[in-house]
Amino acid sequence: MVGSIIFHSDKCSGCHICELACSAIKNKVFGLRRARIAVKTLKHGLLDSFVICIQCLDPACMKICPVNAIRRDERTGIILVDEEKCTGCGLCVKVCPVEGIKLDPKTRKAIKCDLCLGNPICVKWCPTGALEYIVR
Amino acid sequence: MVNNYSEKKLYGYAGKILYIDLTKRKVSIKPLNSELAKMFIGGKGFIAELLYDLLPPKIDPFSPENALVFATGPLNGTIWPGTKNIVGAKSPLTGIYMDSYFSGRFGAELKYAGYDALVITGRSDKPVYLWIDDGSVEFRDATHIWGKSTYETYDIVKEEVGDVTAQVVCIGPAGENLVRFATIDADVHRQAARCGGGAVMGSKKLKAIAVRGSGDIEVAKLDEFLRLAEEFTDILKKTPDTRMYSELGTPSCVPFANSEALWPYRNWQDQVFNDAVNEYKGETQKERLWVKHRSGFACCMQCEKVAILRKGPRVGEVVHGIEYETLAMIGVNCGFADLDALAYANFLCDYYGLDTISTGTVAAFAMELYERGILTKEDTGGLKLEFGNYEALHKLIELIAFRKGIGNILAEGVKRAAERIGKGAEKYAIHVKGLELPAWAARGAPGMGLQYATVDRGGCHQRGWPIMYEVGGLALYDGTTVERLSIKGKAKAVKWEQDLTTAMGTLVLCDFTRFGTNPKYFSMALSLATGWNIDFNEFMKIGERVWNLIRMFNVREGISRKDDTLPRRFIEEPVPSGPAKGHKITPEEFNEMLSEYYKLRGWDEEGRPTKEKLAKLGLLL
Numbered sequence: 191m192v193g194s195i196i197f198h199s200d201k202c203s204g205c206h207i208c209e210l211a212c213s214a215i216k217n218k219v220f221g222l223r224r225a226r227i228a229v230k231t232l233k234h235g236l237l238d239s240f241v242i243c244i245q246c247l248d249p250a251c252m253k254i255c256p257v258n259a260i261r262r263d264e265r266t267g268i269i270l271v272d273e274e275k276c277t278g279c280g281l282c283v284k285v286c287p288v289e290g291i292k293l294d295p296k297t298r299k300a301i302k303c304d305l306c307l308g309n310p311i312c313v314k315w316c317p318t319g320a321l322e323y324i325v326r
Numbered sequence: 327m328v329n330n331y332s333e334k335k336l337y338g339y340a341g342k343i344l345y346i347d348l349t350k351r352k353v354s355i356k357p358l359n360s361e362l363a364k365m366f367i368g369g370k371g372f373i374a375e376l377l378y379d380l381l382p383p384k385i386d387p388f389s390p391e392n393a394l395v396f397a398t399g400p401l402n403g404t405i406w407p408g409t410k411n412i413v414g415a416k417s418p419l420t421g422i423y424m425d426s427y428f429s430g431r432f433g434a435e436l437k438y439a440g441y442d443a444l445v446i447t448g449r450s451d452k453p454v455y456l457w458i459d460d461g462s463v464e465f466r467d468a469t470h471i472w473g474k475s476t477y478e479t480y481d482i483v484k485e486e487v488g489d490v491t492a493q494v495v496c497i498g499p500a501g502e503n504l505v506r507f508a509t510i511d512a513d514v515h516r517q518a519a520r521c522g523g524g525a526v527m528g529s530k531k532l533k534a535i536a537v538r539g540s541g542d543i544e545v546a547k548l549d550e551f552l553r554l555a556e557e558f559t560d561i562l563k564k565t566p567d568t569r570m571y572s573e574l575g576t577p578s579c580v581p582f583a584n585s586e587a588l589w590p591y592r593n594w595q596d597q598v599f600n601d602a603v604n605e606y607k608g609e610t611q612k613e614r615l616w617v618k619h620r621s622g623f624a625c626c627m628q629c630e631k632v633a634i635l636r637k638g639p640r641v642g643e644v645v646h647g648i649e650y651e652t653l654a655m656i657g658v659n660c661g662f663a664d665l666d667a668l669a670y671a672n673f674l675c676d677y678y679g680l681d682t683i684s685t686g687t688v689a690a691f692a693m694e695l696y697e698r699g700i701l702t703k704e705d706t707g708g709l710k711l712e713f714g715n716y717e718a719l720h721k722l723i724e725l726i727a728f729r730k731g732i733g734n735i736l737a738e739g740v741k742r743a744a745e746r747i748g749k750g751a752e753k754y755a756i757h758v759k760g761l762e763l764p765a766w767a768a769r770g771a772p773g774m775g776l777q778y779a780t781v782d783r784g785g786c787h788q789r790g791w792p793i794m795y796e797v798g799g800l801a802l803y804d805g806t807t808v809e810r811l812s813i814k815g816k817a818k819a820v821k822w823e824q825d826l827t828t829a830m831g832t833l834v835l836c837d838f839t840r841f842g843t844n845p846k847y848f849s850m851a852l853s854l855a856t857g858w859n860i861d862f863n864e865f866m867k868i869g870e871r872v873w874n875l876i877r878m879f880n881v882r883e884g885i886s887r888k889d890d891t892l893p894r895r896f897i898e899e900p901v902p903s904g905p906a907k908g909h910k911i912t913p914e915e916f917n918e919m920l921s922e923y924y925k926l927r928g929w930d931e932e933g934r935p936t937k938e939k940l941a942k943l944g945l946l947l
Contacts, residue, residue, distance in 0.1 A: 203628045205621035206431065210405040213542060214552060220404045221438055221542025222431075222491070230490055234477070234514045234644040235620055235632045295540035315405075317559065317626035318619075 192266040192308045193325030197240035202320035204231045204238045208312035215311045216301075223295050226303040227312055240321075243290030243303045245269055251282035251291050251300075259300070266308065273299045336360055337546035338400030338855035339368075344441040346456065346463065348530050349390055349448030353463045358442050364858065365944060368399025370831030371872045372443050373414030373425050378875055380445070383882045387418035387522075388504065388529040390449040396436065396535075397443040399833040400855045403434040403543040405555050407562055408625045408836035411512065417521040418529070419506040419684070419739045420760040420784045422880045424521035425831070427788070428495075429630065430513040431623040433834060435493040438539025446530065455496075455534040457487050460541065468533035473499060475677045476511035479534055487536045496534035497524040498679025500727040504528050505737040507684035507762070511676070515632070515646035519681040521761060521783055522739075546857030554854060558847050559626050565842025571629035572619065574608025576650035581607060583654065586797050587904020588767040590659040592713050593690035594756050594895055597767050598903045602663040606653040614665060616647050622836060629838060635673060637666040645673045654765030655686030660693060661713030671719055678727035685726065687762035688736040688743060689719055691754055700749045707731040756893045758785030759885070768896045770906030771796045773808065773816035776919045779890045780820065782876040788837060790823025792816065811906060813915050817922040829869030871943040874927075874935050878945070887933045890920060 209225035217224050228241040249269050252260040259275035260282060262268070271291075278298040282291050291302040303310075305323075313323045336358060345354045366375045373395045385391045395414045402409045411433040417424035436444060439460050446456075453468035466486070471479050476498040483494050494512070501508035501524030508524030509517040518524075527533075545551045562568050570578045580603055583589040587597040604610060611631070620630035631647025648657075648668055652675075657668040675682045689711075695701040696711035703710070707725075709718045709732070725733025735743050740762050744755035756763050761784025768775030773792035778785045794800045796810050796819075803822055808815040826845060827837065833848060840848075849865035852858070860868075877885075892911060900910045924931060928939030940946045 200618065203619050203621035203630075205623065205625055207405060207624055207626070210624055214405060214548065217542065218548055219542035219544045221540070222434070223438065223540040224542050228491070231513075232490065236618065236644050296542070315556075317563065317621075318628065 192268055192305055193323055194245065195242060195305065195310055195313060196322045196324055197242070198320045198322065199238055199240070201318045202229065202238040202240070203318050204229060204235070205317065207315050207317060208321060211311045211315035215306070226301050228289075241289050243269065244288055245305075250285040250287070254281045254285045256281065268304050268307065269302065270304055271300045271302060273297070276300050335544075336363060337544060337857050338404070339363060340398075340437045340440050340442045340541070340543065342441050343443045343445065344458070344463070345445045345447075347448040348446060348450040348454065348532060351450075351465050355441075365868075366872060367832035367852065367868055368402070368442065369397050369412050369834035370414075370425055370828060371399075371868065372397040373412060374423070374872050374875045374879065376443065376445060377414055377416065377423060378879050380447070381416055385416065387416045387421065387526060390447065390530070392416050392447070392526055392529070394446040394523065394526050394530065394532075395443060396433070397834075398433040398437050401833045401835070401851060403437040404545060404855065405552070405624050406851050406855075407555065407559050408627065408839035409433065409623055410834050410836050411518070412831065412834050413510060413518045413523050415523055415526045417783065418504070418525045419522040422759060422783070422883050422885060423876050424523065424783050426510070426518035426520045426523050427834070427836075428510070428512045428518040429516040429622040430493060432493045432495055432512055432537065434623055435537045435539050437543055438541045439537055440539065440541055444535075446532065449529065450531040453531050453533050455483060455532065455536065458535065458537040459487070460539055471533055472502060475499065476679050477514055477677055480511070480514050483534045483536050487538070489538060492536045492538040494534055494536045497527045497532075498677060498727070500679040500737075501525055501528040502533075503727065503729045503737070505680065505726060505729065506739045506742070507681040509679045509681050511679055514644075515630070515676065517676065517679075517681070520683065520786065522681075524679050545855040547854045551851070551854040554847065554850055558843065558851070561843050562839060563626055567838070567841035568627050571627050571838060574612065575629050575631050575647055577606060577608040577611055577648065577653060579650055580653070583650070583765070587770055587901060587906055588793065588797065589654045589765050590690070590756075590767070592661045593659060593687075593694040593754060594767075594893075595694070596902050597770065599658045599661075599663070602658050605663040605665050606648070606657055606668070610665060611647055615669060625836065625839075627838060633669065635666075635669055638670045640670065640673060643673060645669060646676065648672050649682075651765050652682040652686070655683045656689070656719070659686045659690040659765070660716070660719055661690075662716045664716060667716040667720075671716065671723060674720060674723045674727075678723070680723065680727055683764050684739065684762040685723060687756055688726070688740050689722055691740050691743070691756070692722070692732065692736060694754050695747065695751055698754075700747065700751055701732070705732055753894055756895065758891065758893070759783075759889055761785045763893065766791070766793055767901070768892060768911060769901040769909050770810070770904065772811065772813050772911050772915065772919065773819050775892050775896060775911045775916065776816055776820050776923060777823065779892055779916070779920065780923060781824070782873065782880065789827050790820060791837075792819045792823060795819050811909055813919045817919050817926055820923060821926050824873055825866050825869040827869070828873045829865050832868055832872060867943070871945060874940065874943055875945055877929070877933075877935055878940070881934050885933070887920070887931070890933055892916065
């Protein structure tokens with residue numbers, strides 16, 4: 191079964207290790223803007239917010255995609271992007287309500303969190319317990 | 327040295343240096359020289375090399391010729407724990423080499439944008455800020471933010487560049503007004519605090535720099551690098567040192583500093599202040615001020631604390647938890663034990679952009695002069711500058727930031743201020759080479775004294791901390807131990823500390839990541855990131871090379887044995903209380919340590935690196 195990532199803002203120290211682990215696993219490099227997740231520090235450090243795809247049940251990104259590059263995996267429910275099909279038009283980015291999908295700054299293809307197919311690397315690396323993986 | 331990687335790709339590096347001339351508004355980009363990268367690695371090494379190369383001798387630090395250099399190393403931007411940021415220039419406070427570290431991810435963003443270093447020269451004719459967005463560099467008008475605090479500047483610049491994730495460094499009014507110990511502020515609450523980098527920015531009419539990068543950093547051996555980073559992170563998390571910092575931050579050392587009589591009370595007239603221990607220690611701050619832990623970039627330690635002002639004119643303002651140096655230099659040194667008054671003083675320094683160590687020193691210096699009658703109420707504009715009077719201190723901080731009244735003299739730093747005031751004030755000026763000393767004693771720790779006397783940027787505790795051997799009782803690298811008040815073995819400890827911290831500086835690593843860990847991890851991480859085979863001995867030699875190059879910079883500016891000194895108080899007045907009661911560092915002991923240190927360094931009796939030494943380090947080309 192695949193679950194979801196819960197973010198405990200009060201435990202997040204804003205270290206960005208989650209994003210670095212993400213870019214290292216997905217792209218073999220370190221780069222915050224190549225990661226599929228993001229931590230944003232707000233209110234002069236009082237608040238850290240976490241940006242991640244919420245794997246909508248009826249995703250706007252999937253509906254708007256003109257080339258059907260976005261699909262739901264039947265078994266897990268994870269929303270996946272077929273980078274071969276993706277043309278980088280950016281419509282999915284425009285309609286996503288939570289900034290959960292973006293264009294990779296290098297490949298210009300849509301990228302998003304796929305929960306590492308059930309074994310999220312960001313949760314494994316998070317040093318404070320701010321990220322938790324829950325399987326329902 | 328054989329490696330299997332192409333010379334074209336410098337793993338761990340962005341591969342370019344960005345040069346900005348503010349006078350001509352000219353931007354140029356040069357490729358990073360791979361031979362220089364191997365010799366100096368990055369960070370502090372690049373700053374030393376670039377400043378030695380770029381700056382003509384004896385220039386005025388406020389002249390357009392001075393260069394402000396931000397540099398990164400091969401670990402910046404990667405997942406390696408505890409990479410910081412470093413900026414260097416010729417210091418307006420000391421007139422010699424300076425560098426200053428700060429937390430945050432400015433360096434990582436710079437690398438993601440494509441640059442290993444940023445070199446800023448010249449002087450803009452009107453206030454300006456820079457927006458570096460990958461390959462694009464914009465000179466943006468800053469007239470509307472000139473005069474604003476660091477807090478406001480940070481918010482306005484982030485709003486104008488339109489991305490909260492961009493990184494911003496900026497100066498406050500103190501930097502604009504050329505206060506010689508003005509900070510460069512990063513992320514609102516963190517500062518490149520020491521040596522007056524903020525005044526260098528002010529002299530260039532450069533209010534802020536914002537940077538964002540969408541690129542990435544590739545290391546040579548990713549899988550092994552990740553395994554090593556994971557292993558090192560696990561060690562870090564388990565060490566008692568790290569756990570202490572996570573729980574209580576740097577104020578965790580308050581009880582130790584007081585019981586061992588190592589912190590400054592009333593301008594170092596004493597080194598014990600029992601009343602302040604409970605008020606300033608970590609547990610109290612945690613209960614009364616802190617609301618959240620923060621970490622440096624890619625760090626698991628969480629030593630930084632977010633706090634809220636609970637009282638006073640700016641109640642509700644988000645501030646940083648009060649670091650040990652600040653609570654000791656401002657609270658203890660100015661003779662008051664009141665956490666809310668201290669938190670407000672800390673806020674004022676951060677808001678206007680003042681170094682809390684130097685501010686605490688000049689304030690305590692002025693208080694001692696006032697109590698001794700060297701400064702009168704007329705000199706202070708009516709301020710009753712008595713020890714413990716924190717309301718007067720709050721006013722004094724504003725006078726310094728805006729260079730008004732007595733503040734205009736103190737804004738020059740304690741050395742120049744003492745010269746201006748005269749009447750024997752020099753005796754009470756606590757500095758080395760013009761840099762105000764931090765909150766660790768030399769009386770009761772003579773190795774710390776030698777450290778202060780010989781540090782590249784002047785009186786500083788961050789280029790080695792021999793107190794851990796002298797008072798902490800830890801064994802040196804070779805397994806030997808030292809006696810607290812003896813001078814034996816101290817020169818050796820100081821040299822080792824300086825070479826190691828400088829080698830770590832080339833990787834821009836936080837000092838705290840060496841406590842309770844093995845420094846061999848640093849050379850291993852460097853090797854896996856770059857693909858070069860650099861063992862620990864070679865790593866230490868790189869540290870020694872950079873230290874010697876900086877000494878050559880300082881020798882070129884006229885530094886010699888006569889400048890490697892301690893404040894008179896530490897030589898003349900025995901410490902009045904605590905475990906080292908009665909101790910002072912005699913001139914004979916000091917000179918013996920210093921000569922031994924020069925000998926170990928391969929320097930002549932005047933403290934100049936010999937030709938043989940420089941040749942051995944590859945510094946004579």
